Amino acid sequence: MFGQGVRPPEVARRLRVSRKSAYAWHTAWRQGGSAALASKGAGGPGADSTMPRQNSCRPSWRRDQRRTAGWRTSGGPLRGSRN
Template sequence: MRAVDPFDAGVEVPCIARELRVSEKSVYQWHRTWRTGGREALRSRGPCGYGCRLGPHLQTKLAMWLDEGLAAHGWADDQVWTAARVRTLIGRKFHLS
């Protein structure tokens, strides 16, 4: 959103990029979006990617199982939850991949 005021003032894209310490390509994309949709078009839509497939009730169950520790779920070699282990636990308990 810091780029919108300079857009309104007619500041050149390379100057905005230098000031914000971003690439000129990004500023050109923002400028194009701003021209077509205004300030609201540049507003963040939150993180990208897929939404969580586990509802609140299942997320609570998963948190409980994670709190039980790794040994309770068959990992005795070390006690560090990794993304791969959490993914495996979700697959075992919820039959989701």
């Protein structure tokens, strides 16, 4: 669209994206042509295949903790500073 003279605000309207994104695309297009607008792959968490995947969303240090719901794991309920 940029090659056809369509301005970034019109691109944003047609593609239903923010003007900020359209202007960023326009800048990339001016500096690197159509190749600069090519997809660089999926984004977001888990998109980098070099990172090991976890089976849980919980960090590993939390995964091993028991839920005590205010109870000590031994010795009865927590009583604050009272013994």
